[in-house]
Amino acid sequence: MRVVSNSQVPQTNDLPQNQNVRLCQCCELPVAVVGLDKGYSADCPRCGTQLYRSEHHSINGNLAIAITCLLLFIPSHYFDFITIRLVGVMIQGTLFEGVLALSQEGYPGLALLTLFCHTIAPVAMCTAVLTTHLALRYHWFKTLKWSLSILTHSKHWMMLDVFLISIAISCFKLQDYSDIYIGHALYSLVLLQGLSVLLVCRISVRRYWEAWKPENAYRSSVKEIHCHSCHLSQKEADRCVRCEAKLHHRKPYSLQKTWAYLIAASVAILPANLIPISILITNGQRLEDTIFSGVASLINNDMIGIAIIIFVASIVVPVAKILGLGYLLFCIQFDKVNNHRFEMTIFRIIKWIGKWSMTDLFVISIMLTLVDRGQILNFTPGFGAVAFGIVVIFTMFAAESLDPRLLWDKKTASSSVLDTKTSISGNE
Template sequence: MTDTSQLTANRDSNHHCCKICSLVVTEVPLEVGQGAYCPRCEQKLYQSRKGTISVDLALALTCLILFIPTQLFEFVHIRLFGVMISSSLTSGAYDLFEGGFLALSLLIFFCCSVVPFLVFSSVILSHFALKIRNRALLKLSLFLLRNLKQWVTLDVFLVSVAISCFKLKDYADIYFGYGLIAIILLQLMTFLLVIRLDSRNYWEAIKPSLERQSTGTMLHCHTCHLLQPIKTKCDRCNSRLYWFKPYSVLKTWICVIAAAIALIPANILPISILLTNGKRLEDTIMSGIFSLINSQMYGIALIIFTASIVVPVAKVAGLSYLLLNIQRGNDHEKRLRTKLYLTIKWIGRWSMMDLFVVAIMITLVDRGQILDFTPGYGAVAFGIAVVLTMIATESLDPKLIWLSPPEEKKRELLTNE
């Protein structure tokens, strides 16, 4: 980690704008493995890595090759009442669609198949855009990367597989397939790819930013991260320039309120229905957790309680707290509120765990057998709440946390000019 005291304003150097608090700092050379951190909010600005963006391309191609067996091969087989049943990454979405749960089916298919394919393809497309020097194509591919990479949930899916197997171990013999090995390898490669990706490197490759003197107020492009004098269009990518995300607070409030409403039926209505020996057992999220506790599966119960109860409620409460402080112009504990925002952003996708468990269970516990499983309408409401909280997190501009009332008035005047 580099000494943050070096990141001070210099009137004759390349500059970086912190994406979290909008502080403009001077770029300093780093040794391989070192990172530069913002002196105000302590978030990473950039990192010096060994290798070039060609490493990103190699990882993306590897991921795309591994993606094929994850979609084609079964990752688990069970012997249920003498019948072998298998599940692949896409079979859960298909069975939900067959059962009439279209929204859940599309969400599972989107996270398990569409998003990974688009993320890997976008990296490859970015390199093709650099090769033909096409800025519009580069802008499109990086837009997809920026907005989709947080929806890559293979790690959450793997935990869901473990939970499903624990639930079924008393009813069936469980065998793992080659698809599971492919998913684990794909998750590892995806992790390496995502932590390396930095859209700045691609924009610098197609058009390096020139050294600029800090002679006045500079505006940061949210698309290509170029610092430039105040204007309406970016010099490098031609995107519209603005201080903050348009209508950020309003859009976030709408999503937060809608998510809070959706959480009510998500916790009241059954999330799963199990038919066993002619008995109909309906489980809400909490009753399912209590069933796991009664079965002495304390670890699984804790994981589901955290992902399905604590995380969604904490996200709604945390985002509401951030929004209220932004609207009040609270000038205290900004660094703490920034960490809260980043935590909310990171944990959001783990709420998908319950939905993945539902998708796996509906595939493995075959209809028409003595044991039958179907999702309840609580799962639909929960899926809506998960999606809304993730959209709300992306809608909120963290730079608003660092905006003080005097600075807000100054920027309004600059915008009007």
């Protein structure tokens, strides 16, 4: 449901003690919220960013889901998620065995990256929810601050969904060489992924800070700067009055950092596609596969669906992220931003698709767990996997370091505060 109105209210500076005004975190437009019912969200009328979300569920439900997820980590990591029968030998694969195998093969960086994405980040997110509730219960300010900071950053690196897709791809690759059996841990992983997605959808860092101290407790007639840690719009200051984080109108050195990460990713993408990413030894024959040759091999084996997934995740997505970020940087640097909503859409898509590039690295980890056993069939990563891991990390860092407000800096700023009835969308 969307209701549109052209009604406007006076400027922010003419609204003494107006606690309904908030600066949009993506374009810095002052927006006033009036009469937001439960179950509805309010979006910025200029850039479409969600500004308010009226929650109808209890935050204690988040705690219950987080504890359940932490308990599910035990069976999902301890038991095997897949078992294969290769030349009469039963081989079981667990999440930690894949990390260990990568490390033993001489790729500790890739081992740490895969471990971080499928274990450390999800555990950190769920643990942060737990410590956040403890901090609210016992009024621990520093614990609350650090917990919500971890929560904000860890959810972008949680990739259990990508790992499950990688398991399916690995099974298709192995079906011609072995018999495949689903392990007990896979059921736990699927349930864990479902609950993790539910938790991410329910979590609101702003709501936790509101539970600590509500926004209307800070009386201010002028909203000049927005805190990106606790999302409190307030008067100009060096530090936030609520969470004590440093305040910046723009992320410091945003363009410089984004350019640096993007250039590093652009350099690494060449060896990532030219150097073999995996090496398969079967019947004494050594088969070295780059990303392109791996996709071609899947097509030749009539695995067109898997080939499309790998092609999109490992070739299209990294290249699209680099080109998309380069386009946004060019628009900002040379004042070529024409369609602001279009550029914001590109930015949001880049941030969302970033994690799916990890698919190939997860597949390598799973294959190494199940196949590298000195049997007739042997598997090992190639140095192209290292370069590809660098591309994944740097493109994600580049997307995080780019400040979207820079896209709006050259646009004539509207001094009016718009009623949020201009953009109210129902969640019910």
